[in-house]
Amino acid sequence: xxxxxxxxxxxxxxxxxxxxxxxxxxxxxxxxxxxxxxxxxxxxxxxxxxxxxxxxxxxxxxxxxxxxxxxxxxxxxxxxxxxxxxxxxxxxxxxxxxxxxxxxxxxxxxxxxxxxxxxxxxxxxxxxxxxxxxxxxxxxxxxxxxxxxxxxxxxxxxxxxxxxxxxxxxxxxxxxxxxxxxxxxxxxxxxxxxxxxxxxxxxxxxxxxxxxxxxxxxxxxxxxxxxxxxxxxxxxxxxxxxxxxxxxxxxxxxxxxxxxxxxxxxxxxxxxxxxxxxxxxxxxxxxxxxxxxxxxxxxxxxxxxxxxxxxxxxxxxxxxxxxxxxxxxxxxxxxxxxxxxxxxxxxxxxxxxxxxxxxxxxxxxxxxxxxxxxxxxxxxxxxxxxxxxxxxxxxxxxxxxxxxxxxxxxxxxxxxxxxxxxxxxxxxxxxxxxxxxxxxxxxxxxxxxxxxxxxxxxxxxxxxxxxxxxxxxxxxxxxxxxxxxxxxxxxxxxxxxxxxxxxxxxxxxxxxxxxxxxxxxxxxxxxxxxxxxxxxxxxxxxxxxxxxxxxxxxxxxxxxxxxxxxxxxxxxxxxxxxxxxxxxxxxxxxxxxxxxxxxxxxxxxxxxxxxxxxxxxxxxxxxxxxxxxxxxxxxxxxxxxxxxxxxxxxxxxxxxxxxxxxxxxxxxxxxxxxxxxxxxxxxxxxxxxxxxxxxxxxxxxxxxxxxxxxxxxxxxxxxxxxxxxxxxxxxxxxxxxxxxxxxxxxxxxxxxxxxxxxxxxxxxxxxxxxxxxxxxxxxxxxxxxxxxxxxxxxxxxxxxxxxxxxxxxxxxxxxxxxxxxxxxxxxxxxxxxxxxxxxxxxxxxxxxxxxxxxxxxxxxxxxxxxxxxxxxxxxxxxxxxxxxxxxxxxxxxxxxxxxxxxxxxxxxxxxxxxxxxxxxxxxxxxxxxxxxxxxxxxxxxxxxx
DNA sequence: GTGTTCACG
DNA sequence: GACGTACGTGAACACA
Numbered sequence: 005x006x007x008x009x010x011x012x013x014x015x016x017x018x019x020x021x022x023x024x025x026x027x028x029x030x031x032x033x034x035x036x037x038x039x040x041x042x043x044x045x046x047x048x049x050x051x052x053x054x055x056x057x058x059x060x061x062x063x064x065x066x067x068x069x070x071x072x073x074x075x076x077x078x079x080x081x082x083x084x085x086x087x088x089x090x091x092x093x094x095x096x097x098x099x100x101x102x103x104x105x106x107x108x109x110x111x112x113x114x115x116x117x118x119x120x121x122x123x124x125x126x127x128x129x130x131x132x133x134x135x136x137x138x139x140x141x142x143x144x145x146x147x148x149x150x151x152x153x154x155x156x157x158x159x160x161x162x163x164x165x166x167x168x169x170x171x172x173x174x175x176x177x178x179x180x181x182x183x184x185x186x187x188x189x190x191x192x193x194x195x196x197x198x199x200x201x202x203x204x205x206x207x208x209x210x211x212x213x214x215x216x217x218x219x220x221x222x223x224x225x226x227x228x229x230x231x232x233x234x235x236x237x238x239x240x241x242x243x244x245x246x247x248x249x250x251x252x253x254x255x256x257x258x259x260x261x262x263x264x265x266x267x268x269x270x271x272x273x274x275x276x277x278x279x280x281x282x283x284x285x286x287x288x289x290x291x292x293x294x295x296x297x298x299x300x301x302x303x304x305x306x307x308x309x310x311x312x313x314x315x316x317x318x319x320x321x322x323x324x325x326x327x328x329x330x331x332x333x334x335x336x337x338x339x340x341x342x343x344x345x346x347x348x349x350x351x352x353x354x355x356x357x358x359x360x361x362x363x364x365x366x367x368x369x370x371x372x373x374x375x376x377x378x379x380x381x382x383x384x385x386x387x388x389x390x391x392x393x394x395x396x397x398x399x400x401x402x403x404x405x406x407x408x409x410x411x412x413x414x415x416x417x418x419x420x421x422x423x424x425x426x427x428x429x430x431x432x433x434x435x436x437x438x439x440x441x442x443x444x445x446x447x448x449x450x451x452x453x454x455x456x457x458x459x460x461x462x463x464x465x466x467x468x469x470x471x472x473x474x475x476x477x478x479x480x481x482x483x484x485x486x487x488x489x490x491x492x493x494x495x496x497x498x499x500x501x502x503x504x505x506x507x508x509x510x511x512x513x514x515x516x517x518x519x520x521x522x523x524x525x526x527x528x529x530x531x532x533x534x535x536x537x538x539x540x541x542x543x544x545x546x547x548x549x550x551x552x553x554x555x556x557x558x559x560x561x562x563x564x565x566x567x568x569x570x571x572x573x574x575x576x577x578x579x580x581x582x583x584x585x586x587x588x589x590x591x592x593x594x595x596x597x598x599x600x601x602x603x604x605x606x607x608x609x610x611x612x613x614x615x616x617x618x619x620x621x622x623x624x625x626x627x628x629x630x631x632x633x634x635x636x637x638x639x640x641x642x643x644x645x646x647x648x649x650x651x652x653x654x655x656x657x658x659x660x661x662x663x664x665x666x667x668x669x670x671x672x673x674x675x676x677x678x679x680x681x682x683x684x685x686x687x688x689x690x691x692x693x694x695x696x697x698x699x700x701x702x703x704x705x706x707x708x709x710x711x712x713x714x715x716x717x718x719x720x721x722x723x724x725x726x727x728x729x730x731x732x733x734x735x736x737x738x739x740x741x742x743x744x745x746x747x748x749x750x751x752x753x754x755x756x757x758x759x760x761x762x763x764x765x766x767x768x769x770x771x772x773x774x775x776x777x778x779x780x781x782x783x784x785x786x787x788x789x790x791x792x793x794x795x796x797x798x799x800x801x802x803x804x805x806x807x808x809x810x811x812x813x814x815x816x817x818x819x820x821x822x823x824x825x826x827x828x829x830x831x832x833x834x835x836x837x838x839x840x841x842x843x844x845x846x847x848x849x850x851x852x853x854x855x856x857x858x859x860x861x862x863x864x865x866x867x868x869x870x871x872x873x874x875x876x877x878x879x880x881x882x883x884x885x886x887x888x889x890x891x892x893x894x895x896x897x898x899x900x901x902x903x904x905x906x907x908x909x910x911x912x913x914x915x916x917x918x919x920x921x922x923x924x925x926x927x928x929x930x931x932x933x934x935x936x937x938x939x940x941x942x943x944x945x946x947x948x949x
Numbered sequence: 950g951t952g953t954t955c956a957c958g
Numbered sequence: 959g960a961c962g963t964a965c966g967t968g969a970a971c972a973c974a
Contacts (some may be wrong), residue, residue, distance in 0.1 A: 062965055598953060617953090625954060650954060655970060681964060685958085692968045695957035703956075727958090729970095780964065789964030851961040862965040866958090870966095897968085898958040 013155075014063040016132040016263065017056055017662070020143030021113070022070040024049055025102055027144060027162050029095050033470040037283045040846025042094040046101045047284055051483025052161045053109050053317050055849055056142070057271060057295065059333060064266040065104045066139070068124045069115040074664040080249050083196050086438060101282070108278035112261065119257050126253035129156050132263055147187075147195070150253060152180040164335070164485040171330065177209025177380045185218040188248035188308070195671045197250050200240045202232065214753055218248060242528040259877035266561060271295070274506050281832075286481050286527055298872040316909050332522070334484045338515035339389040339509060342411050347391060347418065351425050353383045359432040360425075361522035362452070364441045365514050367501040370560040370690065371556065372666045372673055373442040376415060376474055377502045380511060381420065382518035390514040393418045396503045410507050419448050426452045434458060436474045436521045439549050439678065443557060447946035453550075459679050460545045464537050465528060468682030468831070468863075478520045486520060487513045540838050543928075544871060547878045551893075552676045552686070554881070559671030560693065560894045560904070562916040563709040563944075564662040570705055571658035574650045581647045595647050598624045604640075611636045627792075650700060657697065657706045676896070683863050684838050684870035688898055694897045698949065710945035712904050719891065719910070720948040721917045724936040725750065726869045727782045733931050734835065734864060735781075735818035739811075744933040758807045777808055782865055784818050784858030819861050826860035835929050836869035869899060872935070876924035877901065889913050901947065 023512070028048035056062060063607040077084045079214045091099075105253040106113040113292035116124060127146060129139045133155040141148055144160035149172045152158060158167035165171075172180045189208035191199020202209075213222035223242045228234040237244075273295065277287045341347050354360040366374035375394060382388035413421075425431060427450065435441050436454045443790075456896040462472045470476060478486045492509040493499055500508065532538040584590045589609070593600045602622025606614030612635055614622050629641040655696040664672045672691065680687040688694040695846065696710065697703025712718045726749065732740035743753045749763070756763045776793045783789065792803035809816045827834050827846055840863035843855040880893050880901070891905030891913045901921070905913040921937040942948040 351950095594972080596970095599972075619952065621953085623953090649953080652970080656956070656968095660969080680968095681966065685966065687967055689968065692957085695955090695968065697956060699957080701957095722958095783965040784963095788962075788966060793964070849961070850959085851963075854961075857962070858963075858965065866966060898957080 005788075015061050015135045015715065016064040016128070016137045016139045016266070017060065017062045017066075017425075018128055018141050019056070019065070020125060020145055020148065021049075021067040021106065022104060022878055023145045024369055024383070025053065025095070025098060026160065028052075029092070029098065031162055033476055034094065034575035035470060036037070036842065036843055036846070037718060038828060038846065040844070040848065041097050041101075041282075043101065043282050045095065045096065045098045046105055046282060046613055046676055047287065048479065048483070049102050050105050050109070050279065050284060050287055051479075052142070053105065053111065054271075055483050056113070057109060057111070057268065060140075062140075062268050064132075064263060065268050066112040066114050066128070066261075066266040068121040068128075069103065069113065070121045071115040071117040071119070074118075075120050075123075076254075077120070077250050080443075081198075081246055084250055103437045105278060105440065106277045110271055110274070110362045111265050114261060115781075116257065116259065119254070123257050124259065126151055127257040127259055128263060130255040135263075137263075144540055146175060147192075147251065147253070149175065150183040150187075161487055162485055169672075171595050172203045176205060178212055180215065182212050183469050184248060187210045187251040188218055188244050190220075191247055192251070197248070198240075198243045199247050200236050201246050201688045207233070210332075210687070213528055215544040218244060243464055256383045259290055268681055284533070289531070292529070300610050315747045315871065319831070332335070334478075334482065334511065334519055335487075335516055336492050337386060338511055338519070339716070340388045341391040342413065344413060344417070344421065346389075347413060347421055350381050350383070350389050350391075353387075354381060354425055354431055357383045359434060359524065360385075361434045361518045362426070363435060363442060363514065363521060364444060365502045366444055367394075367503055369440075371440060371447075372668070373674070374444050375503070376444060376448060379418070380514040380518035382515070382522040383721070385523050386519060388515040388519040388522070390518075391418055391422075392507055392510060394503050395505070395507060396445065423450050426450050429454060432456055434525045436517070436524065437679075438518055439553050442550070444554050446553070446557065455546070455549065456525060456529070457546065458521050458528060461525070461528045461532060461541060462547070464541045464838070465531055465535065466841060467679070467684065467839060469843055469943065472679040474517060474520055474524070476715035477524055481636040482520065484520070487516055489513070518768075536837070540836060540871075543840075544836070544874050544878070548678065551877050551881060554897065556673050556675060558894055558904075559666065559673040560902070561671050561713055562661055562665060563711050566709045567658045567662050567717065569704070570709070571654055574654040574658060578647055578749065579656070584740050585640065585647065587879045588643065595644060596651060598622075605632070609638065609640065611638055611641075641919065649700065650825050653697065653702060653706060660691060661706075661709070666680060674895070674947055679856065681870075682842075683840050683861070684834065684869040684874075685866065685898055688895075693895055696945070704946045707946040707949070708944045711915050712943060716904050716906055717914055717943060718945055718948040719903040719905050719917065719939060720945065721903070721914065721921055721937050721939045721940050722949075723869070723873070723921065724898075724938055726872070726899050727865045728778055729819075729935065730835070730865050730868050730932045731781055731815070733933055734868070735812075736814040738814070741933045750765055751778060754778055756806075758804065759813050773804070777804055780805075781808075782862060784819065784856065786854070822864060823858045825859050826856070832860050832864050834864050834871050835925075835931075836868065838867055838871055838873040840864070840867050844929060872924045873899065873901070873921070875928075876921045879920050879924070880917065883916050885915050887912060889916065900949075910941050911934065913939065 025045045028045040032043060032044040032048050033553050034046060036042045046647060051613045055893050103113050114124060115931055125141055129141060132139045139156040141151065141156065141158045142161050144162055148158055152167065152169055152172050160167055164948060168474050169180060172183060172253050176183050178186050186205060186208040189200050189203045189211065190205045191197045211221055215224060220245060222237065224236040225234060225241065225705060228237060230404055275291060276288065279291060327555055341350060354822060363380045364376060366376055368374040377394040378390055378392040380390045392410065392412040396409050399820045426433060426875060432454055434450050437459045438455050438457045445452055462477055475486050475488065484725045492505050492513045493502060532541050534907055551581040572780065582595055585595055587767045589604050593604055595601065605611050606622050610634055613632065616622050626645060629645050634639040661672060666673055674688045674693040675690050677687040677689060690940060729744055733745060734846060739757060743750055751771050751774045752763045754777060755761060758777065759770060761770060773794055775788060783803055787798045787802040787805060790805065791798045794801065822832050826842045831841040842856050842860045842863065847853045847856065876894060877893065884891055889905065889909050889912060891903050893901055893903050895902040901917065903913060903917060918937045918939050922935050924933065925931050940948045
């Protein structure tokens with residue numbers, strides 16, 4: 005035994021497998037294998053286990069599971085855990101997989117019928133502590149807190165923090181040995197432990213601290229002053245005792261396996277089979293590297309090499325202390341940089357390494373309002389620092405306790421020192437959503453280049469599979485729970501801006517972000533080559549960053565006065581309509597409440613129909629109200645529709661947009677999200693300028709408030725029918741392609757081909773139906789969808805689709821092909837090779853599956869169109885410059901680009917923009933139908949369109 | 950925080 | 959044939 009030989013006691017890790025799976029399942033984004041089996045919790049578990057095996061000082065490891073729902077506690081109290089809902093269906097297959105994973109990692113998986121995992125953990129922890137071992141229980145279950153002691157600690161793998169005596173005291177208000185007493189009184193609604201009514205944790209702790217323990221308290225319950233509390237305690241003493249039996253963990257379970265069986269074993273090749281089967285690509289890469297390393301070491305050792313083997317990470321791994329295990333690497337050893345000498349050392353290190361991860365902290369997520377508070381740098385995994393430049397001390401409470409502004413390098417000086425590095429062409433700057441850092445730093449006169457972006461790399465690799473925020477990716481690829489912003493700056497009303505955060509907290513948070521960014525880059529960048537996605541990243545996503553950043557910075561001019569006039573007009577008309585609605589309904593109610601409206605329409609007025617959705621509320625959407633106008637002839641639904649339109653226009657646009665005007669520039673600066681959609685499109689937020697009204701006359705009034713500077717005009721250039729053209733191309737619909745080449749009326753042609761009517765003198769209704777079919781093709785047509793769109797029966801819709809397929813067999817082939825590819829690979833591809841993941845394509849729920857199938861059909865079309873306009877955007881600034889144009893590109897709305905150009909440039913700018921857009925696919929791809937872009941100009945956006 | 954509704958492509 | 963639908967977004971509001 006090693007225990008006797010070494011001074012340090014052996015370290016035993018007991019992992020609460022059942023607890024982990026529930027928490028990981030809810031904390032991690034949904035992921036699944038290409039056969040549809042969900043795997044998010046399994047991947048989280050594997051990452052956690054790997055870290056434990058590789059990075060901790062564990063001598064013994066076991067994972068403990070619940071064997072079944074029924075335990076001896078049900079004999080004590082039949083309702084124990086009775087309220088527990090059934091596990092969600094996506095979780096169920098993961099239980100078995102996690103046991104499988106445990107064995108694949110060569111770790112003991114322990115369970116025992118009749119006992120909960122918690123009891124087994126209590127038993128083993130007690131045994132191990134008794135023989136002098138140190139015990140870490142990996143779990144965030146508060147029920148295990150009663151076990152904490154000198155030799156036993158908890159480690160919360162989701163929050164990545166140790167739970168010792170201090171944390172238990174914080175949670176329960178008592179030391180670990182009294183936790184049971186507090187729980188017996190307070191009860192636990194999630195486990196259905198009754199406790200004493202009216203007593204929560206706060207009160208329970210107060211009582212136990214006064215009386216010492218539960219028995220003494222119950223014996224002296226009569227002395228308690230508060231009458232209600234006294235009565236409850238006296239009457240429910242037995243309930244408290246039963247509760248105690250329920251929450252007290254059994255430390256003497258007659259276990260079948262001894263601690264010695266848990267001795268840590270090395271991971272071997274068996275694990276690869278498991279991770280491959282479950283399609284854990286980045287984990288496989290990590291394991292491959294480690295297994296390779298291990299086998300090299302073994303070979304060298306066998307060959308008698310005596311020289312030390314160099315490891316890739318230069319820093320020797322520190323021996324993990326009990327306080328921080330098992331997450332030793334991320335989050336440790338960061339440096340707070342408060343003087344120039346220290347900063348210069350980091351700059352030198354970055355120059356040497358040729359790359360640095362860079363991240364800034366500011367007072368706002370909004371680029372234009374953000375003030376720089378600090379910068380963090382990482383120059384290798386685990387080597388990171390934080391440079392505060394704008395901290396203004398902490399705000400104290402009423403008793404004081406606030407702190408003075410801390411020592412830091414003056415902002416201007418820090419920027420002066422860092423600017424050459426950030427602009428150095430020989431040093432790669434890696435950021436996570438670096439567009440933000442670039443935009444803020446640009447305001448301080450720094451132009452960051454060259455760049456890489458770990459968020460966009462992740463987006464190119466796995467767009468549509470999950471989100472790409474740093475927190476989520478850290479969990480996914482590094483198995484590390486990052487410190488959350490709310491953890492350092494507070495949440496809700498107490499949240500403060502980062503300049504008020506204390507330096508120690510700021511260091512831990514900010515330096516970790518740079519460290520994690522570095523590691524994500526290290527993990528993900530090589531995959532771009534391995535998975536043949538480097539081209540998408542290097543020719544589309546990365547070059548788009550500065551282009552979009554410039555558009556955001558330029559912003560668009562808005563006529564606030566005009567919007568205020570519109571708002572007043574809308575308000576007065578809404579008031580009139582509202583009075584009429586109340587008069588017709590016979591009661592006053594909130595027209596804006598779908599619930600109240602539904603009750604008025606269907607319960608009170610007894611209008612026909614009235615379908616309740618899954619939440620039990622009547623549906624009152626526009627389609628329902630329009631239908632109701634026809635079927636009932638009642639005037640109310642139309643009034644509500646009118647009111648809703650005005651209400652939408654007023655609150656979302658007329659009132660909100662003026663508030664978004666930046667006082668310094670006098671313009672509105674949206675933010676384009678580069679990694680938000682599953683298809684490659686951009687998304688616009690804060691405010692969303694991609695959904696400014698245009699379809700109705702009232703709505704167009706809003707668009708008129710988007711104006712050009714004096715001496716300028718707005719130029720709008722949009723692709724004509726781009727997705728349908730791409731459908732013709734990608735589905736090889738020859739007649740459709742020919743029609744586009746001929747510049748024919750595409751919908752009339754479809755009508756002619758499908759319904760067999762001549763184009764000359766065609767009924768507009770017939771053309772309209774054909775148009776709906778053409779749109780349907782892009783969306784992954786369904787009989788139901790088409791019937792809804794056209795207001796016809798499903799049978800009729802089905803017949804149309806059949807006719808279409810018969811006429812154009814290519815489209816059916818295309819649809820089947822996309823579904824097959826999505827099922828087999830989990831993603832579909834655009835013409836340019838962008839992957840669009842379609843998770844859930846193999847779902848056993850047919851509704852969800854159909855949904856994902858239609859997404860798989862649509863994504864290559866929508867995504868290719870997105871690729872093309874992005875290529876155009878990237879070329880636009882240079883094309884304008886080459887033509888001597890001063891015009892600026894302001895907005896992108898999926899198939900449209902909006903420019904602001906000097907009046908004199910009107911024609912030339914239109915010509916250049918159209919040429920760039922129409923040739924954007926070249927030379928990378930040839931498309932056998934022409935891409936057409938139409939240009940329009942005007943004093944405002946409505947005129948230009 | 951979730952669901953409904955509606956603005957856009 | 960099941961099951962609930964056209965694809966992709968973001969913001970405001972009501973309600974829990």
